[in-house]
Amino acid sequence: MESQNNAVRTLDYVNRNKTGGKAYLQGMVALSIVLVSALVAVFVYVPYVAKTKEIAKKRTSLEQEVQTLQKKYDTISGYNRSDLADELKSARYFIPDEIRVAQLATFINVNAKLFNLQVARLGINEDRSEIKQSLGDAEKVKLLGEAKEVASVFLGRVEGPFSFTGTRDDIYKFLDFLVMGGFATNFDQVSLTTGETDTTWSVTFFTSYYYLQPVTKVNAATPLLEIDKSALKPITVNNNNIVPTPIDNASPSPTPTL
Amino acid sequence: MSVNLLPQATVKDVKKADSSLRGMVVLFVWLGLLVVVFVFLFFNESLEKGKLRDAESQKTTLLSQITDLGTTQDEYYTLAYKTLVLSRIKTDQYVPSTIGNYVKEKIEGTGKVQQYYFDAKGVVRLQIETTSYYTAVKIWHELLKDKTVMSELNLTSFSQDAKGKVSFQLTGTLNLAELYIEHGITK
Numbered sequence: 001m002e003s004q005n006n007a008v009r010t011l012d013y014v015n016r017n018k019t020g021g022k023a024y025l026q027g028m029v030a031l032s033i034v035l036v037s038a039l040v041a042v043f044v045y046v047p048y049v050a051k052t053k054e055i056a057k058k059r060t061s062l063e064q065e066v067q068t069l070q071k072k073y074d075t076i077s078g079y080n081r082s083d084l085a086d087e088l089k090s091a092r093y094f095i096p097d098e099i100r101v102a103q104l105a106t107f108i109n110v111n112a113k114l115f116n117l118q119v120a121r122l123g124i125n126e127d128r129s130e131i132k133q134s135l136g137d138a139e140k141v142k143l144l145g146e147a148k149e150v151a152s153v154f155l156g157r158v159e160g161p162f163s164f165t166g167t168r169d170d171i172y173k174f175l176d177f178l179v180m181g182g183f184a185t186n187f188d189q190v191s192l193t194t195g196e197t198d199t200t201w202s203v204t205f206f207t208s209y210y211y212l213q214p215v216t217k218v219n220a221a222t223p224l225l226e227i228d229k230s231a232l233k234p235i236t237v238n239n240n241n242i243v244p245t246p247i248d249n250a251s252p253s254p255t256p257t258l
Numbered sequence: 259m260s261v262n263l264l265p266q267a268t269v270k271d272v273k274k275a276d277s278s279l280r281g282m283v284v285l286f287v288w289l290g291l292l293v294v295v296f297v298f299l300f301f302n303e304s305l306e307k308g309k310l311r312d313a314e315s316q317k318t319t320l321l322s323q324i325t326d327l328g329t330t331q332d333e334y335y336t337l338a339y340k341t342l343v344l345s346r347i348k349t350d351q352y353v354p355s356t357i358g359n360y361v362k363e364k365i366e367g368t369g370k371v372q373q374y375y376f377d378a379k380g381v382v383r384l385q386i387e388t389t390s391y392y393t394a395v396k397i398w399h400e401l402l403k404d405k406t407v408m409s410e411l412n413l414t415s416f417s418q419d420a421k422g423k424v425s426f427q428l429t430g431t432l433n434l435a436e437l438y439i440e441h442g443i444t445k
Contacts, residue, residue: 029281033288045299048296048299048300051303052303055306056306059306059309062310065313066313070320072324073320077330088340092340095343095344155343173355175355179352179354184344185351186351187352187354190374190377191374210343212340212343214332215335217332218332220321220322220325221321225338225339227334227341228344231342232344
């Protein structure tokens with residue numbers, strides 16, 4: 001009887017152990033699944049997803065570039081050639097491809113005489129600089145954008161101090177004539193002083209005339225620049241009879257229409 | 259009489275078989291999921307790579323098309339640069355007679371301007387002569403009142419001779435934009 005009881009107890013023990021071992025095994029399998037899943041996720045999926053995201057980011061950026069280039073191509077190729085030629089002609093009227101020092105001297109001298117002014121002093125210098133160096137940061141960004149290479153654009157400047165004598169009204173008319181045509185010119189340090197008589201005045205001013213050489217071999221990746229057509233109009237002054245002077249491709253015209 | 263020699267499956271045996279089968283199914287589903295996710299990621303990556311290649315090819319084509327524009331592109335940029343520079347210069351440009359007329363308006367009849375000086379920053383310096391101290395102060399007051407156009411007005415020199423004739427110098431800064439508006443000048 002005792003031995004029978006022992007046998008039953010042993011069997012119960014074995015059965016319990018069997019059940020416990022099975023649960024243990026199942027637990028281990030579940031844990032392994034979780035672990036392997038985590039390892040696969042960390043070492044396979046995550047790098048894959050990261051790589052795919054990187055590619056997608058690159059693709060998005062490239063698509064934006066393509067859009068920009070497409071816009072650039074459409075804008076330039078769609079620009080009417082005849083309009084482009086006409087507008088370029090107008091632009092050269094206001095900012096020539098080149099101005100030679102002697103031409104500016106002649107231009108100022110001849111026109112001053114048309115306003116009954118006498119030349120007292122003529123001194124001019126020539127300076128030439130790369131446009132990207134002469135512009136401010138904001139415009140530089142506007143000009144160059146992210147393009148790594150752009151054609152060198154040369155903005156030239158012919159400048160110098162001039163002195164004339166004449167009546168005060170003629171002096172102002174002449175100065176207005178120089179600026180109102182919409183030319184790429186500017187004044188600084190203008191000084192008008194009465195002369196020996198009340199009607200005779202002398203003026204000294206510092207003027208700069210700009211010119212911009214044509215650009216060649218523009219890099220295809222250069223960002224698109226908008227054409228500001230409003231710049232191709234002269235300044236308008238009410239009740240003024242002076243008509244803007246024609247300007248040829250090389251220099252300001254020495255024969256203004258008065 | 260037939261005898262069934264096959265072992266009889268007990269309920270316990272069936273449960274055990276069910277449990278093993280479930281375990282196998284779970285294992286296969288898990289492996290399947292791992293593979294499906296991997297395949298999905300692989301295809302997604304391939305798709306992105308394909309789109310990237312397309313975009314690169316489009317870019318190359320466009321760059322080539324733009325290069326083929328040749329002189330048209332050069333002329334377009336020449337025009338764009340010229341207008342850009344013109345706009346920039348025009349913002350600084352000023353009309354000299356406007357300054358002269360403003361001074362004339364404010365002073366003529368009361369005093370005589372002997373010297374005008376103005377620069378690109380709008381700085382104005384006027385050497386004025388008047389017959390009396392009172393007129394000089396009146397001119398100064400007139401210019402001071404017009405704060406929208408003239409600012410930072412200072413008396414930089416003053417002298418009076420035995421006959422009462424006054425000569426003085428005023429320096430100020432002109433708000434050119436405002437002056438142009440008042441004189442109907444559009445830039």
